[in-house]
Amino acid sequence: MSTENNKMMKRDLEVIWHPCTQMKDHETFPLVPIKSGEGVYLFDFDGNSYIDAISSWWVNIFGHCNKEISNNIKQQLDTLEHVLLAGFTHEPAISLAHKLVNIVPEGLNKVFYVDNGSSAVEVTLKMSYHYHLNKGECKPIFLSLTNSYHGETIGALSVGDVSLYKETYEQLLIRNMQTPVPKDQTKESAKEALEALEEILKEKAKEISAFIVEPMVQGAGGMHMYHADYLVGARALTRKYNVHLIADEIMTGFGRTGEMFACNHADISPDYMTLSKGLTGGFLSLSVVLTTDRIYEAFYCDYNEHKAFLHSHSYTGNPLACSAALATLEIFEKNNVIVENYKKSEMIASKIKKFELLQNVKSVRQQGMIAVVELSGYKTEERIGLKVYQYGLEHGVLLRPLGNMIYFMPPYIITEDEMTTMIDVAHDAVKSLI
Numbered sequence: 001m002s003t004e005n006n007k008m009m010k011r012d013l014e015v016i017w018h019p020c021t022q023m024k025d026h027e028t029f030p031l032v033p034i035k036s037g038e039g040v041y042l043f044d045f046d047g048n049s050y051i052d053a054i055s056s057w058w059v060n061i062f063g064h065c066n067k068e069i070s071n072n073i074k075q076q077l078d079t080l081e082h083v084l085l086a087g088f089t090h091e092p093a094i095s096l097a098h099k100l101v102n103i104v105p106e107g108l109n110k111v112f113y114v115d116n117g118s119s120a121v122e123v124t125l126k127m128s129y130h131y132h133l134n135k136g137e138c139k140p141i142f143l144s145l146t147n148s149y150h151g152e153t154i155g156a157l158s159v160g161d162v163s164l165y166k167e168t169y170e171q172l173l174i175r176n177m178q179t180p181v182p183k184d185q186t187k188e189s190a191k192e193a194l195e196a197l198e199e200i201l202k203e204k205a206k207e208i209s210a211f212i213v214e215p216m217v218q219g220a221g222g223m224h225m226y227h228a229d230y231l232v233g234a235r236a237l238t239r240k241y242n243v244h245l246i247a248d249e250i251m252t253g254f255g256r257t258g259e260m261f262a263c264n265h266a267d268i269s270p271d272y273m274t275l276s277k278g279l280t281g282g283f284l285s286l287s288v289v290l291t292t293d294r295i296y297e298a299f300y301c302d303y304n305e306h307k308a309f310l311h312s313h314s315y316t317g318n319p320l321a322c323s324a325a326l327a328t329l330e331i332f333e334k335n336n337v338i339v340e341n342y343k344k345s346e347m348i349a350s351k352i353k354k355f356e357l358l359q360n361v362k363s364v365r366q367q368g369m370i371a372v373v374e375l376s377g378y379k380t381e382e383r384i385g386l387k388v389y390q391y392g393l394e395h396g397v398l399l400r401p402l403g404n405m406i407y408f409m410p411p412y413i414i415t416e417d418e419m420t421t422m423i424d425v426a427h428d429a430v431k432s433l434i
């Protein structure tokens with residue numbers, strides 16, 4: 001049968017190589033061509049709708065085609081679409097940088113613009129290594145947590161630990177060591193993991209430039225969650241051993257974990273913070289690295305001393321993306337989003353309890369606007385996540401499990417009724433596997 005979806009899929013597969021995909025899968029699993037979006041809904045070409053339970057790769061925090069964001073972009077579009085940021089500047093970049101400095105943890109006063117998450121991580125690694133060089137120390141190793149994910153460019157992949165993405169490229173990677181992530185959300189696990197961290201730092205700190213973490217929740221590593229005490233301890237230890245702390249808030253930033261930034265749960269300020277995804281409300285690609293005056297000053301000198309940070313990307317600080325980000329921040333200010341989200345996360349908490357009664361559910365956990373149902377008893381080859389994904393699509397919900405983890409990360413504008421549908425469909429999907 002030749003539906004509009006099928007026609008689109010055929011045209012697509014003639015020319016497009018999709019990300020994070022074994023393309024042969026599309027011999028049996030159809031692509032979903034999306035025609036439009038509105039609020040929490042995506043609409044395909046055959047008139048089906050899907051509740052976007054994952055905010056479209058965790059970026060869309062205020063709904064699809066949000067009017068406030070799109071209007072801001074439209075205004076900017078007829079004013080200035082782009083200009084290089086080396087030697088030039090523009091109003092949206094300046095305003096956005098000031099606003100960000102005012103809301104991130106204290107001490108992060110300088111904003112380095114980039115254009116996607118992985119590149120922001122690359123910047124922190126290079127900047128940290130270069131800082132130490134400028135200070136007369138060569139520290140060629142980075143430290144990260146087991147089960148971490150920081151993106152898929154070579155540097156970002158090197159500090160990550162998801163073997164599915166990393167293993168193949170092992171020979172190409174830069175030097176990295178790993179320390180155990182706390183095994184669960186308890187204080188005891190945080191304490192245990194801090195002991196292991198100190199052991200490594202005691203021995204290796206002289207060679208380590210920076211310790212990079214996804215604060216509170218490790219996203220692509222299966223939405224693994226840990227206690228804020230770990231961040232408090234990690235901040236103290238990295239200071240003690242002269243190692244930078246990088247908080248990669250690309251996924252956790254902008255309210256996802258319940259606070260504006262995950263670092264706020266521990267009341268810590270890292271040496272670098274990376275932000276992207278929710279920054280533009282899911283409209284355009286943009287990222288930033290925030291850092292301290294102290295680090296900025298280590299690069300500040302006469303040109304011929306060769307200490308400048310000469311990293312750049314063509315679309316760094318794009319005005320359209322900055323205008324989307326400005327509108328996004330305005331929505332946070334105007335709508336008291338963090339407080340409203342607290343109520344929504346309570347609703348999610350009460351609705352997901354019923355998963356605990358299913359025999360194939362190992363655990364249910366939550367941190368703010370991220371909720372996870374972990375299944376047990378299935379082998380990787382069974383691709384159980386794919387079955388849940390397909391069930392979801394057939395019943396109007398876009399779920400995208402990470403292996404055996406089914407998670408909910410909806411746009412914050414989701415209503416209680418939409419939440420109920422999203423969770424009920426996932427529940428039926430899990431039940432159908434028994």
Ligand SMILES: Cc1ncc(COP(=O)(O)O)c(C=O)c1O
Pocket residue numbers: 116117118119121149150151152214219220248249250251252276277
């Ligand atoms: C914590 C974290 N860091 C970095 C990245 C990479 O961002 P991007 O996909 O924009 O390269 C991601 C993406 O999921 C992420 O979750």
